[in-house]
Amino acid sequence: MNNNQPLSVDNQIILLMNKGLVIHDSQQVRTFLSNNTYYRLKGYTHTLQDNNVGERLFVNHVCFEDVLDIYNFDIELRSLIFKATERIEIAFRTQLIQQYSMVYGAHWYLDESHFRNQSNYNLFLDDFYNTLQRSTEDFIEPYKMKQGITCWMVPACWISFEIISLGKLSKLFTNLRKSDCKREIAAHFKMKSHFVLENWIYCLSVIRNICAHHGRLWNRTIPMDMEFLKKPCSEPFIMNLNIPSNKIYVYVCAIRYLLDVIEPQNDFKIKLIGLLDRYPSIGLKEMGFPVDWKSEGFWT
Structure with a gap:
């Protein structure tokens, strides 16, 4: 996500999915991102991502519920x-x-x-x-x-x-x-x-x-x-x-x-x-x- 380029909630969800995050319930994520910024969410994802990859992709099988638990x-x-x-x-x-x-x-x-x-x-x-x-x-x-x-x-x-x-x-x-x-x-x-x-x-x-x-x-x-x-x-x-x-x-x-x-x-x-x-x-x-x-x- 370009720090200077705002994205709609739906596009934020697409970005998360492109990074490999498993999303079972899009509405759950949509509700969350409508009340919490994407930037705020990012702080809880770092240990669930492969930091050796430039795109910071999520490791296998990590789902939104894992991030939400943290x-x-x-x-x-x-x-x-x-x-x-x-x-x-x-x-x-x-x-x-x-x-x-x-x-x-x-x-x-x-x-x-x-x-x-x-x-x-x-x-x-x-x-x-x-x-x-x-x-x-x-x-x-x-x-x-x-x-x-x-x-x-x-x-x-x-x-x-x-x-x-x-x-x-x-x-x-x-x-x-x-x-x-x-x-x-x-x-x-x-x-x-x-x-x-x-x-x-x-x-x-x-x-x-x-x-x-x-x-x-x-x-x-x-x-x-x-x-x-x-x-x-x-x-x-x-x-x-x-x-x-x-x-x-x-x-x-x-x-x-x-x-x-x-x-x-x-x-x-x-x-x-x-x-x-x-x-x-x-x-x-x-x-x-x-x-x-x-x-x-x-x-x-």
Whole structure:
């Protein structure tokens, strides 16, 4: 398909058939392509095609249902991860608010002395003030001014942080100087190093953003390497670290670790394994899962 040449849905179907995709029900494919672009579908076909052939023909006997299975699996995976990262975001925000406000007061985040990089802090403040002015939340309205915002009108951190994204909060956390508060937050999540927590929270903000915009997770190389939790800790973690640091497997490991701290009775592991069992044909290698992943004590 010429990237610059639009095709009708019927011609898209013909193109798929010319590439060797077996189509049993043309109406099913027509309905799908009427609600999902051909380009979006392509992202789920790469492992089903012969990439050594210029036309990228489908391997023998691959049918539309095979592609649809991967597509539907990815929808369910996104939903599972999005819900899980929401819980982590709320817990992280709560700890950031609680630990710092109890020591430094409700407006601690307006004190530049807490931050290592002044330029990054100024960028945060500019973005925050813009977000505050644009916010349509009822609880923000009393703090907005037509001619700007003065320092004394800025809400307390437990109000302000409700409108700040996880990505922005993670950058704020990373920019904080070393302190007992920062160490206490890491300790709350059963981590000996706040550096790993900084990395994890930012990585999870990236993947949460992908989920929020309905991006593909399956077979995706995520543009952020997740650091491994190497130091001994009180909670179990995976032992096999010979895995890609930018595929979904290490991300779901981090999610499960944090959820087990936040909500020990959570059902993330059960739902993830159940999802994988419902789609046995889905390639786990493409998501960074090692062959023996189920033998890890972390997953048993």
